[in-house]
Amino acid sequence: MNDFLSSTLHQIAFVTHTIIQMTDVLSDEDLPIRPTQRKHSIGELLSHLALLPKADWLIASEATEETMAEFYRNNGLHTLEEIKSMLVSNVAWLEAEILHLTETEMQKTTTA
Numbered sequence: 001m002n003d004f005l006s007s008t009l010h011q012i013a014f015v016t017h018t019i020i021q022m023t024d025v026l027s028d029e030d031l032p033i034r035p036t037q038r039k040h041s042i043g044e045l046l047s048h049l050a051l052l053p054k055a056d057w058l059i060a061s062e063a064t065e066e067t068m069a070e071f072y073r074n075n076g077l078h079t080l081e082e083i084k085s086m087l088v089s090n091v092a093w094l095e096a097e098i099l100h101l102t103e104t105e106m107q108k109t110t111t112a
Helices: 003-023 042-060 065-073 080-099
Strands: none
Touching: 003 042, 003 080, 042 065, 042 080
């Protein structure tokens, strides 16, 4: 593994740990809270962060709009434990996917 990849994976792990620490000061009752009426709720934002590692990979892999809609439909998160579990799972999945890439695959440009 090259230094750039190692550093990138380290930063992803750091961000994951930080998000989990942030969720540890919340309760499930905090999830529906919205900073203002037109903004996403805390739960919606945390759910998005938990799904982001896999969702972005799928998008970068040129997943269709239908595939993405199904992904989000099948991954509704409703509790802090579900959010934390999905975040850890998706980050581990992303790391495994990245580590299996060849140098050529890492340099491939795609259209999302």
